[in-house]
Amino acid sequence: MKKWLIILLLLCLFLCLCGGCGFKDIDKRFFVVSIGIDKSEKKDMKYRISLKLAVPGSSLDYSSAQYELITQDANSITEGVRLLKSKVDKELDFGHAKIIIFGYSFLKENGINELDWLNRRRDIQLVSWVAVGQPSAEAVLGTKISHERMPGNSLLLSFGKTGVESGYVVSEYLFNFYRKKKELGLDPILPIVESANNHFTINTAVVFDKKNPRLTLNPSETRLFNIMKASINKVEIGAPYQGSKFFVSVDNINSNYHIRTPKNGPAYVDMHIKMRGVIEESALGSLEIEHLPQYEAAICQHIQEKIVLLLKKLRDNKLDPLAFGLKYRSHHFGTVEEEWRTWQALYPELEFRVGVEMKLEGVGVIK
Known part of the structure; x- marks a missing residue:
């Protein structure tokens, strides 16, 4: 009985408090x-x-x-x-x-x-x-x-x-x-x-x-940014090949990077990107399944070059949307001011080494 009485008193108190709280239907x-x-x-x-x-x-x-x-x-x-x-x-x-x-x-x-x-x-x-x-x-x-x-x-x-x-x-x-x-x-x-x-x-x-x-x-740079962040799984990528182009529909992306600071060389970003997809369109005519390694190499080289250009563009504008600085600070100890001062001196000279691995699962349904 006491239990129900306490619940009733609490309910009455709640209703009294809410009576003037400005509640609107x-x-x-x-x-x-x-x-x-x-x-x-x-x-x-x-x-x-x-x-x-x-x-x-x-x-x-x-x-x-x-x-x-x-x-x-x-x-x-x-x-x-x-x-x-x-x-x-x-x-x-x-x-x-x-x-x-x-x-x-x-x-x-x-x-x-x-x-x-x-x-x-x-x-x-x-x-x-x-x-x-x-x-x-x-x-x-x-x-x-x-x-x-x-x-x-x-x-x-x-x-x-x-x-x-x-x-x-x-x-x-x-x-x-x-x-x-x-x-x-x-x-x-x-x-x-x-x-x-x-x-x-x-x-x-x-x-x-x-x-x-x-x-x-621009749209191409925005797409490359999403690839580096691996914030998407589906994207279309084109690559030149033998004076023409072909396009790949990517359905899986994995990306990771590390910041290396060797004692006997310049600091660099070591970035690895893995993608899987299928050729969706080609201006080359027929594509041969036995030539998949050449197609994979062409798309990897093209994407690597474009990503390095974008990374240098961001670096030269002193912008870091990929959190390179945060990654560096998380692996180095010291005061916040010391870490930040060291990174600001390091970033303008930072190099980029990008490796792209593309796995093509086929050339589409056209043989």
Whole structure:
């Protein structure tokens, strides 16, 4: 009896406490599914905040993915959100905000110092996806995708790889982006989402130093970055052969590297990449199964050369999105300042030795 009495008293206490906690029924809330942060066009304002609000439909057909896009200029994100609340008749709920888009022009001017609000809010999920919007975050959020069943679902399927699996898409969580902003020896990288003609294109990425966007990777470089990170398993690779080209569909990638600092030679990165796939297209005409070793050697040499060029490009721009510096620091002991100072002196002279192993399982169904 005492047990049930205690439970009843606790339940009454809970109900009393929650009576004034501002709880709202689900029909009195707007669920924010995407957040956009742009540079304001007004001279006396810093931000242009965009919120994409899901409007519930009666079914899950393609016509039910209705949304409302509201925007507000302000000098702080907090102020902008408070002003946006005056434009709707329901409470804004950020618990379902899984996409955060920064406008490219905003990042060029302000860098990535504007993560404080996103990380302090307890209702913003740290597993939200972060990306760069082109021409603006507002344009990306306002793109009407005809086949969407839920507002903002197209980007979720792209970044989460639960839908399309593309070798050109770099995915980044908010918590990991914030970590890379602070971590010595690891620079942030974000995908660029281009909006045009009512569809998205995601095949490039931008690499940051600890503050500003420094280098934009083209589609080929973005694909090579994903191969080195082994963050994908499916990618298409082309290679020249006997004055023509053939293309391989890769379905498995493994990558690892070590930083070597020999006493009698220069420091270098020893990177090994293993791939497995099948020839998908060829401009050579018929391909012979007994010539697979030559085809494998051609693709390995081509990829090795391209990867070394990209690594040197990142090194020469003093960027390290592959965490070479972090790897070096993890294997050397000393104070943080000493480790970082040593790595900064070492990185500009670092060499790259890349080994690629390709296993071709066939030449397709054409004999």
